[in-house]
Amino acid sequence: MQRESIELTNMCMVCNGSQVLVQDRKDPRWPGITFPGGHVEPGESLADAVIREVREETGLIISDPRLCGLKDWCTDQGRYVVLFYRAERFSGSLQSSEEGEVWWEELDKLSSLNLARDMGDMLRVFLEEDISEFFYRPMGEEWINELR
Amino acid sequence: MQRESIELTNMCMVCNGSQVLVQDRKDPRWPGITFPGGHVEPGESLADAVIREVREETGLIISDPRLCGLKDWCTDQGRYVVLFYRAERFSGSLQSSEEGEVWWEELDKLSSLNLARDMGDMLRVFLEEDISEFFYRPMGEEWINELR
Numbered sequence: 001m002q003r004e005s006i007e008l009t010n011m012c013m014v015c016n017g018s019q020v021l022v023q024d025r026k027d028p029r030w031p032g033i034t035f036p037g038g039h040v041e042p043g044e045s046l047a048d049a050v051i052r053e054v055r056e057e058t059g060l061i062i063s064d065p066r067l068c069g070l071k072d073w074c075t076d077q078g079r080y081v082v083l084f085y086r087a088e089r090f091s092g093s094l095q096s097s098e099e100g101e102v103w104w105e106e107l108d109k110l111s112s113l114n115l116a117r118d119m120g121d122m123l124r125v126f127l128e129e130d131i132s133e134f135f136y137r138p139m140g141e142e143w144i145n146e147l148r
Numbered sequence: 149m150q151r152e153s154i155e156l157t158n159m160c161m162v163c164n165g166s167q168v169l170v171q172d173r174k175d176p177r178w179p180g181i182t183f184p185g186g187h188v189e190p191g192e193s194l195a196d197a198v199i200r201e202v203r204e205e206t207g208l209i210i211s212d213p214r215l216c217g218l219k220d221w222c223t224d225q226g227r228y229v230v231l232f233y234r235a236e237r238f239s240g241s242l243q244s245s246e247e248g249e250v251w252w253e254e255l256d257k258l259s260s261l262n263l264a265r266d267m268g269d270m271l272r273v274f275l276e277e278d279i280s281e282f283f284y285r286p287m288g289e290e291w292i293n294e295l296r
Binding site: 002003004005006007008039040041042043045046047064065066067068069070072074077078079085129130132133135137146148 | 150151152153154155156187188189190191193194195212213214215216217218220222225226227233277278280281283285294296
């Protein structure tokens, strides 16, 4: 049995026609425009976790989260995993949270916004069917963004 | 920071036209016909892990593993996660391992074989685009197979 200490999180691209739901994240460790998401709770199903996080941060209740890839990296403390989802069906009214303002934005305008660090590469995992993983690969003192 | 103790594994459906690569797993804890796969090593990228496991158990070197869903459940010891991949491009020669005999099988004949427990529900996650997760949900003393 091989176990790892893993910090398990999610992020969801909620789509409404040509628009996607963005969040201007206030967290100073990773500020900028990204998609809503957060931590998976112990014992929680991964689908329940992304539905809960989107509801808490946007007011919307998504009904069809689909896994479309993930991002991960490893440190001395263990692995960090962000599960990426897409959702197109939702109910409820848009409501920002303390995590950051949320609004609908044209998908093709995203690249002109103040995106969070590496959000451009993350977008490729959300959008390109043949990319499943964004891995930070250690190379000496650096980290390489590897898309697979 | 919320960390979980997670046993991180993978399973891959390698496709060749109408056929898929199956393995008759010898492990007495979970015997029967399934797809090749195994454990992710600490520090290893998830794509590297599934490529390595398929190579070790089948002799084939897949080049395009795509994440198509996952299976997970939680116990007192933590979470168990199986990442599900599909691959259609490969090189090398088929070679069974100590884990079990491997061979090509018509996908539409799978259900008539001696499948491993719950492999039927797992197949749905591999094959149906709108299913991303197979979660064992605890219900009293029982576990319910939940497909989402």
